[in-house]
Amino acid sequence: MINRKIFFGLCCWMFVFGCSDSGGQDIPTPSDKAASAILEVNSNLQKNMVLQQNSPFIVAGRGTPGQYVTITTSWNKADIHEVEVDQDGRWSKSIRTPAGSFEAQTIKISGKNSLEFNDILIGEVWLCSGQSNMWYPMKEVLGGLDEIVKADASNGVRLLNLPQVQADVPTDKWNATWQKCSPSSLEWFSAVGYYFAKQLRQSLQVPIGIINASWGDTTGEVWAERSAVLATPSVREFALLQDKQPRADPFSPYKIGAAYNAMIYPIREIPIAGAIWYQGEANMDNPSYYPDLLETLAESWRALWNKEANDFPFYIAQICPYKRMYNFQTNYANPNMRFAQLQASKRIANSGIICNDDIADLDDVHPKNKKDVGLRFAYLALAAHYKKADGDRSPIFDGFTVDGNKLVIDFQFASTGLKTKDGLNPSQFEIAGVDKVFYPADAVIVGNKIMLTSSHVPNPLAARLGWSYTKISNLVSNSGLPVSVFKTYAWADPEEER
Structure with missing residues (x-):
């Protein structure tokens, strides 16, 4: 009886150590790897955010070189991602998001300590950008105060309001946090962006994240990648003139790429479905080259997100008619700019335009009806990108x-x-x-x-x-x-x- 027990134990010992043999080297398990003593995560991952559905998402940060970081997600708990920190103290891992839903998700990042990012929703994420008509906040528009009072944190729309900053070179730094809808988060958020997101949420029945990167009195040149602008012959000469001419608002950027460097480039690791653009008044001195400029801008954004045109819609809002207020160099500058915007929408692949003539305030370059602008952007996206029956677009x-x-x-x-x-x-x-x-x-x-x-x-x-x-x-x-x-x-x- 004793001999049988000894024999059985010897077999078990041989089985265990025989299975762990790997040419004389042990295969490390998660518990064998040194957990990173330093644990930092890039700002593209935050609580309360919306992640683009069915897409790769880069989780990245800093750690202790040679040690390991572990990533787990609530939507796939069995899939444990381990990544080694490189010699520069950096780590990154691409994870894939599931289909959109209103179920709150969590991403956990672990080293010697752990960081949890809770209440993340999966859905559709869009960028809204431009000058003051895109910037115009909810508190300043028709019906905005009523909407602010009714703000609902559970409505599935999340907001990222980027501060207005500029830089001479691209920077990774940005300082903003994703917010649920509330009176305080909504009152200073882009009205066009919010109404666009709200309608998409209603039509698509998935959470919507909307990122606002806008700044009054800015030209298109400041929002495009500088080298791309300078490499476009039809744009280069006039852009370089503007590069030396401060705007009427002394705080507004005027250098080529200044807003791109500090407000677009830093958010490149947030996957997005596309962008909506409302700008043009600051470029009315020379509308003739605007289609080329806007095409350059759209292409530079698509390159930044590493997306082809068919995966990155770029939609444009026409400016409104208003009384001639300035001595523009171009005759009929306002209709020429609106026509240039139409031409741009035809020239840019996977683009489209919304017309807003009927909501104009002829005494104000900033019409207060921003709801219809946001809704028209949503109807355009629903028709052209999402192929939904409730989509629509202007003839x-x-x-x-x-x-x-x-x-x-x-x-x-x-x-x-x-x-x-x-x-x-x-x-x-x-x-x-x-x-x-x-x-x-x-x-x-x-x-x-x-x-x-x-x-x-x-x-x-x-x-x-x-x-x-x-x-x-x-x-x-x-x-x-x-x-x-x-x-x-x-x-x-x-x-x-x-």
């Missing part, structure tokens, strides 16, 4: 034909037809002949087209819509979205509107 100019004395305008995104807000014939259309003199046109809706004629122009060659600082057309889609300003010619406008 835009898509070419024209001439038939005798008739000039017929084609529109994209007008498949359900066109109408006018007041039931009258479409207004603010003009046509011109070989003399390039424009006359008001008689406009008639023909399905999803507009037919233009004028007794003063027997042989029309060109047309334009809403070519004015202050005149607003009554033409809308059947769902009520305004039609974007446009012109069909490339010659310079000969006379400024007064």
Whole structure:
């Protein structure tokens, strides 16, 4: 009996040590590895944040060289990620997020000590950026105070409001924290960004994270990567002039890339679904190169996030009509900028535009109706990116034909037809002949087209819509979205509107 026990014990001993043999070296287990005495985590991981669903997410930080950091997630507890701290004291690990849900998640980072990041939601994350019309906070807009009072921390919308800082070179440092919706977090948050996020949350039924990086009186150049701007011939010369010219607001950045370096570059490790952009007034001195500038900006952001165009939508808001307030170098600077924004949306891959003419305050460059801007951004994203039935987008100019004395305008995104807000014939259309003199046109809706004629122009060659600082057309889609300003010619406008 004793011999059997000895034999059994000897077999067990041989089995255990035989299985652990690895060519004379023991395979380390988590408990065998030295846990990092230093444990720091980069700011891209925070409590209360929203993580982009079904995407890789880089968890990174600092530690003790040669020691180990362990990462676990509440959505996949069985998957333990171990990473060795490199000789520079850095560590990083890519983890994959699950499908979106309102279930709060936790990410735990462990060395000798542990850090837990709780109440993380998984959903869709968007960046909103631009100048003052994007910055305009909830407390200053129509209906904003009512929305602030009703702020609901459980509504699944989380906010990251970046401070307005600038830098001469790209920096990793940023100082902001993700917040749940509350009166205090909402009152100074971008109204456009919030209304956009709220509508996406309602339509997609997943949490939405919205990052606000905006600053009043900033040009597009300060938000783009500097070397990309300087490498674009059509943009370089004018951008370098602006690079030497401080803005009217002495606190606003004017150096190429200054806001990009301190407000866009540092958040590159937060995965996002796309970006919405509301800016243009600060570039109205020279709208002609704006499409190239905005294309450069969008491409520099996509490169920063290491994304192809089809994985990074970039949507644009047109500025509104308002009375001529400044001596711009370009005639008809306001409609020319709105048209340049339309051209940019066509030139930039995976882009789109929202028209806001109908919400203009002609006495104020900052219209207070920001809810409709945010909703239109959401409808555009729902239609173009998410392919949802409740998405929608403004009709835009898509070419024209001439038939005798008739000039017929084609529109994209007008498949359900066109109408006018007041039931009258479409207004603010003009046509011109070989003399390039424009006359008001008689406009008639023909399905999803507009037919233009004028007794003063027997042989029309060109047309334009809403070519004015202050005149607003009554033409809308059947769902009520305004039609974007446009012109069909490339010659310079000969006379400024007064």
